[in-house]
Amino acid sequence: MLTAEENALLTQTGPGAPMGNVFRSYWTPTLLSRELPEPDCAPVRVKLMGEDFLAFRDSNGRVGVVEPRCPHRGANLFFGRNEECGLRCVYHGWKFDVEGNCIDMPSAKPHQDFKHKVRAKAYRAAEKAGIVWVYMGAAKKPPALPGFEILDVPEDEINLTFIMRECNYLQALEGEIDTSHFGFLHAGHVDPDNVDEDAPLRQTITDRAPEYHVSDAPWGTQYAGYRASGADQTYWRFANFLFPFWTQAPNGEFGSHMHARAWVPLDDTHTMFVFIWWKKAVAANSQPQPTFKDGTPIGGTGRLDELLPNSTDWLGRFRMPANAGNDWHIDREAQRNNTNYTGIEGVHLQDQAITESMGGIVDHDLEHLAPSDLMITRTRRRMLIALRALRDTGELPPGAEDPSIYRGARSGYMLTDGLDHKAWQNVYDTEFAAAAHP
Amino acid sequence: MLTAEENALLTQTGPGAPMGNVFRSYWTPTLLSRELPEPDCAPVRVKLMGEDFLAFRDSNGRVGVVEPRCPHRGANLFFGRNEECGLRCVYHGWKFDVEGNCIDMPSAKPHQDFKHKVRAKAYRAAEKAGIVWVYMGAAKKPPALPGFEILDVPEDEINLTFIMRECNYLQALEGEIDTSHFGFLHAGHVDPDNVDEDAPLRQTITDRAPEYHVSDAPWGTQYAGYRASGADQTYWRFANFLFPFWTQAPNGEFGSHMHARAWVPLDDTHTMFVFIWWKKAVAANSQPQPTFKDGTPIGGTGRLDELLPNSTDWLGRFRMPANAGNDWHIDREAQRNNTNYTGIEGVHLQDQAITESMGGIVDHDLEHLAPSDLMITRTRRRMLIALRALRDTGELPPGAEDPSIYRGARSGYMLTDGLDHKAWQNVYDTEFAAAAHP
């Protein structure tokens, strides 16, 4: 169990917070590139780890990420003019480039000009795979982008989904490394004695109490949930936590499956779920879980509500219409009739609802963790070690300096012959070697 | 006058507050039984003295009152499945019975199961007279329900009204033990020189400054307001404060009148008015006060707005559409024309508006109390003595151990011959003995 102090350490990500500093050691996926559709388009308000920024694309197509307040008198640069390679404050015309340099100060006579002494706070931005990445750290030379395989896939084979979740990143992330909820939250309404032998994921239903192997991994932590499948096979579900806020969940067949999922704190009670996934992966074509929309499989995220239109508010991007204020559109009749275990529609919304239902920041120190929560326990410990190492000795957390460690990480499910589960890491290595790679 | 410290002592009812502990020594009327209409129906969010609960009715019809957070990982049990004698968390399937015991832990293998070590916080519930009562105290064996006569009346002769008031319980309650406002707030527009001699309650108008007797009573405090009625009669209005949050107001003829009114803190700025009243009481058929609706007398509460539909929010039950945000629909023209003293419609809403208008918690230490506020002063003193006794010596407050003390309490108005008012308690005893009793 966590102490209240550890709970605070793990959940707080603002400027100066130890976990905030861990997160700031990496590039953070922040916007879809298409949110800044063309040079000199309108800036976008972005909140990241409790800090407010404007993202804009300059005349040359470069992305800038700057604080919203003009250093002159504090007017808001959101209303600025994005023109001629800079964002110009409309109050007195001061202009700032993507690096935050003041490059024009027209309200001053030439002999009074002191623009070289003025800077807007700015963070470095990069674009890859249709995503704007932001580096908020202190390093003069930022690290490379994380080396996920999925980021090397041709861009037209990548799907991107952003969805805001209204809770702390940690409780959102922990839902991802917890295979034991699958048979309840998503499929608890299915009768385990009456599952078609060919149904995908049937093992999550016929045995709802899997056992686990959990260990540290170069990128963070890894688990394998395993169950017997019939008399002589083992059904595996591998998943990863990857520093600082990434997960890979077993929502596809291991061999074809490639993705990365980030749980990015906007502030400590709002998290952006960033899902980068391979269109050609073989998804869990798994009746009876509701991963179909109008008859069409839509991948591992379940049936998504249409998102609300983005607004210009700091927290106005990629919101679901079902939320705490409307009880996530729970259908009590469906719940009672057992046509849907929760009465909440779709795998993604079920995860969203249950983690948001815990409140903004769950009191992790009040929990009663079970053996099925072993991956969570291990991951928290790994996070605490990393944040204390950075705080106390300056040691950078895993992958911050060597983004190639992400390359070895995969998730997914698979069947193997036999019931021996001890050599689980060999199973992983063998399957990884055999899998398709970009 | 109160000190600021006494003000805080009297108005704060959360966990650990001295007055909160007084209140937790009793059963609290909390829901209408029909809010939980059938076994395994949806749970209801309930706030009580600053604590959040779920009320649910299990498969056997028993009512449970449990904390909303699942002890496992903090998911909200409001979204749980109410099935097979327990509320089951939809995250990992843990199930809790009406006493908070964890009775199923299906995500754990049998050898890992530790359900006997897990409990959700739960309070005892009982049902009587169409009401769900909750005991939040620490006693192993809770007391009996309060012994109000009205609770022994056949259930089909009882009317129940719940209305939320958006202010502290104390200022709401004090409006009930203050007969002097009647001739102003509710009937100030009536010309005292032009009241029909047969009009009920005419004495509250012809003499708007009654005198009072006030004393302690076994159940709390009692007052008799008295005025001369004509040359040779005395018009009495008897009312009670009864521990911990009950009142009996003189809104009916003493002989036939039977009711109990509770002012239950949901939190320190929201109060549930719970009105239990006898359908066969002779109501104040009293023109010109607006106790008629479409020609039909509707008892002592005046003309009630239709309530808003209950929502599932913690504070979403039994709200009036007229509220602070719309100035309680005040009609300035009616106020100016003197067709309605306040311009606010109906006795209940007038009381609601004036006490809510004081703000969430009135600063009782800023008041200028008058002789007509003697009952209020006496009641506060009695409450302070009781809360200090419990806090300092553990002595339980009046009626907590002996609920029969409520049986002797009645309110109402009456006329007696003569103008002698000294033997007021004899008047009470004589009328009480002569009154109808269930």
Add this chain to the structure above:
Amino acid sequence: MLTAEENALLTQTGPGAPMGNVFRSYWTPTLLSRELPEPDCAPVRVKLMGEDFLAFRDSNGRVGVVEPRCPHRGANLFFGRNEECGLRCVYHGWKFDVEGNCIDMPSAKPHQDFKHKVRAKAYRAAEKAGIVWVYMGAAKKPPALPGFEILDVPEDEINLTFIMRECNYLQALEGEIDTSHFGFLHAGHVDPDNVDEDAPLRQTITDRAPEYHVSDAPWGTQYAGYRASGADQTYWRFANFLFPFWTQAPNGEFGSHMHARAWVPLDDTHTMFVFIWWKKAVAANSQPQPTFKDGTPIGGTGRLDELLPNSTDWLGRFRMPANAGNDWHIDREAQRNNTNYTGIEGVHLQDQAITESMGGIVDHDLEHLAPSDLMITRTRRRMLIALRALRDTGELPPGAEDPSIYRGARSGYMLTDGLDHKAWQNVYDTEFAAAAHP
């Protein structure tokens, strides 16, 4: 630059704050007289420097300004009956006159009456020029009203505009004594090389970096912005800050121009702009700035949105429909096409938007002030000196005792022959003497 402590001293105006005490040394323009249209009309909720009041007009037409809570038990006098020369609480009928005296206590018998001991807190009110003025200070004999020339103009020659601004008074006020933003915020879209030689205000565009003279003045501070106009003329813009929250801006020709603009704190994040201006002034008939509405010049405030209807809320008066919540209806296309520099419509709304965009209270200690901000720097210093003098020695601030100092203050623009700018105060004196005076 300011320290954080000076920032707090300058921006906080509540009871007991040093700047609050400066402001309370003067009469404050608070309501339009027509907000209280007739004797015994409904009271109006007013917030002023963080305090809540009710303004009402009694049966004799006198205006009262009293605290909203009834001294008896705290009921809200907003719901009171305004009748027979007083505001009567509808709870128990206590009545208060415009001076706060309790003049009736009908719930008490004559021998119990203690109304002479009860007072509602009240402030003195006066009416002049269509405005209700309030004096919140401690002086037994309040000062005279400020001696602005405009207040002596016949009432039918005066225009009054009230508009609420959602930010601290200081950042609102400072936009007024900052001529350098004119050529950007309001006219930045105009090509300086292509301005008609006869266009009014053309100098603000052809030379966007004016130079300044700034000095203390009897009423506060004064600046003259000056630029060459052609080869042999000087274009001047004179403006004033006048204690405690007044400005005079150069939005008219000096000779005919007469006005006073107040920035009255409702609380520390809401300010009422009060604009008192002379209908016969020659306004800046100045294409291309958008001071025309449907072809009709509408004075110096630019194109005003229609105001929202006043509500009865404490902050519900004179609100613009364009506000932070809707990005002040910014038109990004107009901004990009350069048909409007900001994309925000009208001079007033541009000022409103840019100062509100800074947030409730700007961190003045984070600014980078430029030479063009000299008037702002000087004014803050003058304010700090005055508030410290009052705080530390009780010395009243400028004009509090001698309101005649305002009479010498004028603002406006003008052309003079020659390019010598040193004798700027002679220019002012000469023009002031030659100007029309009421």
